Every structure is written in structure tokens, then in C-alpha cells.
Amino acid sequence: MPSHIYFDFFGTLVRYDPSILPSAFNAPLEFARRASARVGQAEADALWTRAWDELDSAAHRSGRECSMLQIARRYWELLGSPTIGEGELARLVREYLAVWSAQVAPAADVRSCLQDLCADHVLSVVSNTHDAALVPRLLRELQLDTYFDRVFTSIELGWRKPHRQIFRMVLDAHGIAAQDAVFVGDNWDADIRGPQAVGMRACYVGARERGREPVSLAQLPGVVRGA
Structure with missing residues (x-):
């Protein structure tokens, strides 16, 4: 045995729920608003999905894991790298995971x-x-x-x-x-x-x-x- x-x-x-899109509080959209990025929910969702897919796909191919902070940073880059405090990236991760894991x-x-x-x-x-x-x-x-x-x-x-x-x-x-x-x-x-x-x-x-x-x-x- x-x-x-x-x-x-x-x-x-x-x-x-395996979906990567927010089901309640939209943390990526709120992050974009705090950064004064001019995007609506549909665009924020699309950019968040793109950031996730890029890094997760690369991790799947290589076997090397990527972090939520790396995904959040890539999302920030896709928003155009708006000026916002470094701590806001960690806040995005915390808020996103809190909602994602609630169910x-x-x-x-x-x-x-x-x-x-x-x-x-x-x-x-x-x-x-x-x-x-x-x-x-x-x-x-x-x-x-x-x-x-x-x-x-x-x-x-x-x-x-x-x-x-x-x-x-x-x-x-x-x-x-x-x-x-x-x-x-x-x-x-x-x-x-x-x-x-x-x-x-x-x-x-x-x-x-x-x-x-x-x-x-x-x-x-x-x-x-x-x-």
C-alpha cells in the first residue's frame, strides 16, 4: 500500500468557477479607474483576459509558473502603463483573488x-x-x-x-x-x-x-x- x-x-x-473574468466586484476595471485609464468594462475584461492568456499560455508551454503579480503587471502594460503607485498592483491581486475565490x-x-x-x-x-x-x-x-x-x-x-x-x-x-x-x-x-x-x-x-x-x-x- x-x-x-x-x-x-x-x-x-x-x-x-474556472472563469478568469470577475463575477462580482470587477477588480481589473476598478484598478483601471484608479489609474485614470479610459476603458469601459468590456475593454477592461478583454485586456485582463489577454494578459492572463499570454502569461498562462507561456507558463503552460515552458512548465515554469507565472505569478498573479506578473499577470497584473502585464494588464497594467496593456492599459498603456498609466501612472499609479506600485502598491496598487498588489491591491489589484488581493481584490481580484478575494472575489474569485469567494465561491x-x-x-x-x-x-x-x-x-x-x-x-x-x-x-x-x-x-x-x-x-x-x-x-x-x-x-x-x-x-x-x-x-x-x-x-x-x-x-x-x-x-x-x-x-x-x-x-x-x-x-x-x-x-x-x-x-x-x-x-x-x-x-x-x-x-x-x-x-x-x-x-x-x-x-x-x-x-x-x-x-x-x-x-x-x-x-x-x-x-x-x-x-
Whole structure:
């Protein structure tokens, strides 16, 4: 039986809205107004999307993670680099993430699954994220943090899933071999093919698709122990 189980966060442990556009308070638009940039909501949304897509696509190609601050700075450049205090970029990131994460909620059966598995496994989170504080904060707020030994984020490690390096760094941090670990996630490339490429076993909890049969979190303890 494996000794360590690594969980993806977004879409696996929690439900969330993957859209990058603001759903309530439009932090990018408010930033533009504070900077006296003459843009309306549609243009602000388009520029925010462009900034996000440029940096996130480059990170996906290279495997090197980008930060929310870098995305905010690129958005500022696309606005024409208006004069505004440096602290306003950090404020944009804080306000945007506060709204974006407000609807994040625990996945079905997540607490019973984690309580069961932590009895005889070391559990950790391995998440792609553009902000180092976001996942630990949400774990605390959702009262899921006590189940986990470590939280590994792509922005802190420098590499993002499915790059092999992030999985190797996580295994090295615990001093274990790949065969001693199971990875659990909802993204086929990042959470299944990625860990499998370094020799880890992987359990898919995403949407059912042709050739991709998921297990539920309620089923997961039995699946892991039945290996």
C-alpha cells in the first residue's frame, strides 16, 4: 500500500468557477479607474483576459509558473502603463483573488474521504496556482488544512503540473520513491499523465469521458487500499 497521497486542489478537493473574468466586484476595471485609464468594462475584461492568456499560455508551454503579480503587471502594460503607485498592483491581486475565490466550496464527500485516508497515509496538496497564499488560505477557511502534512504550490516550486520536475521535487521533499505515492486529481494531463510519467500511480476524479472512468472521493479510500 502506498504511504503518501498527493491531492490536486481546484476541481478535486473543492468546487470552483474556472472563469478568469470577475463575477462580482470587477477588480481589473476598478484598478483601471484608479489609474485614470479610459476603458469601459468590456475593454477592461478583454485586456485582463489577454494578459492572463499570454502569461498562462507561456507558463503552460515552458512548465515554469507565472505569478498573479506578473499577470497584473502585464494588464497594467496593456492599459498603456498609466501612472499609479506600485502598491496598487498588489491591491489589484488581493481584490481580484478575494472575489474569485469567494465561491470556492468543498467537494462532495471530501471530509469523510480525507479523514479515512489520513489514518494510515501521509496526505499533501500539490496545486497549480499563480498565488502562493491562496491554496493554504482556502484550506484553512474551509477547515480542510488539518488533514494535510504539506501544501506544495507551483508558484513556490517554480514548476507547474504536468511538468515532471514538480512531481520529482514533491517526492524528494518527502524522501520517497514514486511507487510509494498516489496522485489524485481531476485534470487528465496535469494530474494523471504527469505523475504517471515519473512512475506514480494516479487516480482520476474528474468528469467521465470516453476512455476516462473516474472514481468518486467516496470510493477513493477503497481504491487506494485495494492497490
